Structure formats: C-alpha cells, structure tokens
Amino acid sequence: MAPHKNTAAIATYGDHEVIKPENKLRKYVSDTPFVPGEDDPVTRAEMALAALSSEFGAMMDEECQRLDKERHAVMANGFTKTNKEGLFHAAHDIKGQAATFGYPAVASAADSLCRLIEYTPDSSRIPAKLVDQHVDAVRAIYREYSRSDAQDLASMLTVRLREVTDEFLIYENRNRPDILEQITGAPAVVPE
Amino acid sequence: MVRIDFNRLRFLVIDDNAHMRRMLRTLLHGFGAREVYEAEDGAAGLEAFTHYIPDIIITDWAMPIFDGLELAQMIRQPGANANPYVAIIMLTGHSEKKRVTAARDAGVTEFLAKPISAKGLYQRIVNVVANPRPFIKTKTYFGPDRRRNVNAAYVGPERRKGGKADTIRQTALLEKVRSPG
Numbered sequence: 305m306a307p308h309k310n311t312a313a314i315a316t317y318g319d320h321e322v323i324k325p326e327n328k329l330r331k332y333v334s335d336t337p338f339v340p341g342e343d344d345p346v347t348r349a350e351m352a353l354a355a356l357s358s359e360f361g362a363m364m365d366e367e368c369q370r371l372d373k374e375r376h377a378v379m380a381n382g383f384t385k386t387n388k389e390g391l392f393h394a395a396h397d398i399k400g401q402a403a404t405f406g407y408p409a410v411a412s413a414a415d416s417l418c419r420l421i422e423y424t425p426d427s428s429r430i431p432a433k434l435v436d437q438h439v440d441a442v443r444a445i446y447r448e449y450s451r452s453d454a455q456d457l458a459s460m461l462t463v464r465l466r467e468v469t470d471e472f473l474i475y476e477n478r479n480r481p482d483i484l485e486q487i488t489g490a491p492a493v494v495p496e
Numbered sequence: 497m498v499r500i501d502f503n504r505l506r507f508l509v510i511d512d513n514a515h516m517r518r519m520l521r522t523l524l525h526g527f528g529a530r531e532v533y534e535a536e537d538g539a540a541g542l543e544a545f546t547h548y549i550p551d552i553i554i555t556d557w558a559m560p561i562f563d564g565l566e567l568a569q570m571i572r573q574p575g576a577n578a579n580p581y582v583a584i585i586m587l588t589g590h591s592e593k594k595r596v597t598a599a600r601d602a603g604v605t606e607f608l609a610k611p612i613s614a615k616g617l618y619q620r621i622v623n624v625v626a627n628p629r630p631f632i633k634t635k636t637y638f639g640p641d642r643r644r645n646v647n648a649a650y651v652g653p654e655r656r657k658g659g660k661a662d663t664i665r666q667t668a669l670l671e672k673v674r675s676p677g
Contacts, residue, residue, distance in 0.1 A: 312581075312631075322641075323631040325581040329551055333626045334499040344497055349526030349614035356522050363515045393558055397513050400589030400610030404519060408611075418589075486592065 353404075360405040367401065368443050370394045371414075375439040383427035391435075392421045398442060407449055409458035413441040416465045423473045423487055425480065434468065441465055498622045502528035505625070508550035509534050510541035510567065511587075512559045516612075520554060520587070523614055527621070538562035542570055549578050552624060554617075557588035557599070564588070565602045572603035572639045580638070581631060583624035587612060603639025605629075 312325040338344055343351075374391040381387055398414040417438035424430050445458040470487060477483045507529055509520045517534050524532050533548045535541040539561040545553065553571075555564040562570075564586055574580050583605045588595070591609040599607050605628075606620040629641040 319634060321633040323581075323633060325628075325631060327628050329505070329583070329625040329628070332501040332504050334501055336499055338497060338499060345500075345502065345527040346497075346614045346618050348528070349523045349618070352522045352526030353519065353614065356519070367515070389560075393512070396558055396589050397516070400612075401513070401515060401519075403611035411611075486594070 357406065364398075364402070364405040364407055364410075364446060367394070367398050367405075368446050371398060371439055371442060375435060378435060379432060383430065388421060388427055392418060395421070395438075395442075407446055409449070409455055409462075410442055410445045412462040413438060413445060413458070413465060416462060416469050417442070419473065419487070420469045423483060424476055425483075426476070429476060431472070434472065437468075438465060498626055500527075500622060500625055503530045505529055505552060505621075506531040506548065506550045507533065508541065508544055508548060508553045509555075510536075510538065510544070510553065510559070510564070511556040512536050513556070516556065516587075519612060520617075523612070523617055526614065527618065538564065538567045541567055545571060545582070546577060550582065552583045552585065552621065554585045554587055557586060557590050557595070565598060565604075568599070568602040568604050568639075574633065574638055583628070585617075585620050585624065587617075600642055601637070601639075603637075605640050 312323045314324075315322045371391075371394040374387070374394045378387045378391050395414045395417040399411050399418055402408060402411040402414065417435070420430060420434065420438065421427070441461050445454070445461065448454050448457070451457070473487050474484065477487060502524070507524055509517050509524075509532060511517045511520070511534075514536070517536070521532050521534065531550075533544055533550065535544040537560045538555075541553075541555060541559075544550075555567055557564040568584050568586070571577065571582060571584065572580055584603065585606045585608055586599050586604045587608045587610065588599075589610045596607055605624050608616055608620050629644070631639060632641050
C-alpha cells in the first residue's frame, strides 16, 4: 500500500523539538449529530460482542486447558524460560479476558499466579504446590461458576491464595525494597 | 458523543491471543470499521504495519518474539518508516503504575487496561482521531507529548530547556509559602 506523506510543523527549542504532524484522521470526525433512537457505535459494538457471547464458555474452557498444559510443562521440566513465559502468558490472558467471557471471579486467582511468577527473583524456588493450587483454583472456580455460592467460594479461595503468595513473595524479596514496594504498595492506576 | 467515520479508518490489531483478536475485530466492526488487519506477534505486527500502513494500531503488551513495548519503540523512529506518528493504543492486562509509565515512555499514544469494554476502546479511538497530541523529539525520546495537561500551579524544575518561548518561570514552594497572601 502506498505510504502516507507526512508533513509536520516543527518548532525547535534548546534541547527538543515540538512536532505537530498533519492530522490526517481529523477528516474522519463527522459533525452529523446522533439522532434520537439511532444506535450509537458503542451500543452497536456491545451488541456485536453479545452476539459472540455464546462462544465465550468454549473460549474460557480453551484458556483453562492451556493453563493446565503450561502447568504440566513446568512440572515436567521446571521453570525454563519457555515454560515460565508460557505459564505466565496463560495466566495473564485469563486475568485479562475472564471478565469479558463472563467469569470475572476467575481473574483474581489468575492475577495471583501472575504475581507469583513475575515477582519471584529465582523461579526455581517457586513451590510446585503453590503453582498447582493456583491452577486448580482457576479451573475449579470456572468449573463451578453456575453454583449459587460460587462467588463467595471464589472470593475465599483467592483471598487465601493471595495471602500465601504475598507471604512467600515478601520473604523472597526481603532484600529488594523496590520490588517489596510493588508487592505491598499502591494499587494499579489506569485511566478510565 | 463524537461521531467518527469508522469505515474509512484502517486498523491493525496485534495480539498473540486469537480470542482477544476476535473480540477486538468484533468491536471494531461493530463501530463500523471495515479494514481491520491482524498480526499475532510483534514481528508480524511490524511487518503488517509496514505493509498496510494502518491509521491506528491496537497492540497487546506481552507477546512472543518482541513485545508491544519494543514494537512501539521500533515504530517511533523518525525517518525509519512510513508513519512514525501512527496512533498506538496499548491494550493490556498490565495496569501497574510502572507499566503505564513504561508504555508512555516507549511512545504509546493511549493505554487501555483489560478487561476490554466497547466504551473504553471507543474513547481511546476518539482521543487519537479528534484530539491528537503534538510529538516531542529529544535525544532520548520521540513520541506523543507526555504532558497531557498544562498545570498552572506546577512547582518544580522545568525539565525541557529551550528559548524564551519555552521557558516557564517556576516559584519555589518555600517562596510561595513565605510570600504573604
């Protein structure tokens, strides 16, 4: 495809330049107002995603199977670079997608596993049992999601997992104050 | 709500997770987009960027080969590719402050935390289309202006050095406290 030509207004200062590229996208902003009763794009996109929702259960199932497979790879061959990244990415994807798939309570257990992997300086010291408990918790919460008390059980389970994980991480990072601050410190800041 | 002519915008979605790519494509088509290209890792994403010249890139952070952060740094090389000013929206499960800062310093235009929502994605797209920020080029940074707001009450050193037009006089906090009224 033919590249766009970039034209930009450049103001030069002592140690930096301020560049105002031509805004080629501005022409795509329409002045036509939305009329009453017209579907706005956000509603249309939400409806499109809702139409896909019948497949979310199968998608979540695949993600849980992937996590289990990565767990077995770690158990069989230890935390090699590939195995570590595989397990982390599988947990990280569940953390990011569980709510969209309709299983928000699964995300916290997956997040705890991500923290365990990310903040342990020497992966070989991660207790296999703790990895197992995390993976089993993720799968169990997903499997039992239709139970009436599923949310409460998920909450109890993930709070305990997080406590045990934090205790381990605080000990393993006792000589790394910057990491300790991240483990025990401020919550995530994300613009809405 | 700002109305955008989505069917004229070209998107590139880069994510190693097929489910996430599918959800993003569904949302973008729901907005009215027609041209949505996909890549499943950073290397394929860079190649697709060169080939398709998208208007907006939506990328994951954690990916094989090279990640979304490295991809942003490769794209933000003035003169090295067709459009170093392209809008980059980083969509990720990483939402810690240090991650947001790292993404900003790599030249990412907008940051969006998972779980994804149609509203959040739409807002980020509106921002990059209707209200793009100028770019700043220094010895160590090239990317969108990291100062989103001008704070008249800012007290501290002016880290950008320049001529008169760029000098911002700052009053030391101690002086402010001491001065009457």
